Amino acid sequence: MSQTIEQLLELQHATLMSLSxxxxxxxxxxxxxxxxxxxxLAKEKLNLINKVQQQDHLIASHTQRNLLTESPTHSEFVSKIKACAARCKELNAINGEALQRAQLSFHKLNNLFQQSRGKHQMTYNSEGAAQNIRTLGTNIKA
Structure with a gap:
């Protein structure tokens, strides 16, 4: 039994609310x-996005899709769905920026650790040139 256009719209709205x-x-x-x-959460998000796309395809190919623009009730519900989708898009963009900032701060912290470790492993030779401590004693032939 095929779903009515109203059922598909309700399902689409519920899925978008879950995504939000x-x-x-x-x-x-x-x-x-x-x-x-x-x-x-990223895997779950991908599943919900795929579900939204499938539902969108079902709505677009439904025999009563003309009601979406002709019926004020349906067009109002479509507007509600579009607003929810826009909110999800906005939240996703914010999360993406936060992840990028977190990744950048991780790389900066990692670089600081490496620099710090490098400073503790440096020493100076008899000529006053900096030398890595890991190379000290590697040329001993005793």
Whole structure:
């Protein structure tokens, strides 16, 4: 039995609301730097996005799709769905920027650790030139 256009619209709206809640959870995971949670939520987000696309295809190919523009009730619901989709897009963009900033700060911190480690491994030879401590004693032939 095929679904009515109203059922498809309700399903689309419910899926987008789930996506919106998931994006809020993702934001929390990004802020608290929970990498395993971020990964899990990203997979779940991808599944919901695929579901939205499938539902959109079903709505676009439905025999009653003309109601979406002709009926004020249907067009109002479509506007509600579009607003929810726009909110999801906005939340996703914010999360993407937060992830990029987190990744950048991780790289900066990593570089500082490497520089710090490098400074502790440096020494000076008899001519006053800097020399890496790991190379000290490697040319001994005793």
């Amino acid at each position: 809640r998931l994006l809020e959870q993702e934001k929390g995971a990004i802020v608290s730097r929970q990498s395993t949670e971020i990964e899990r």
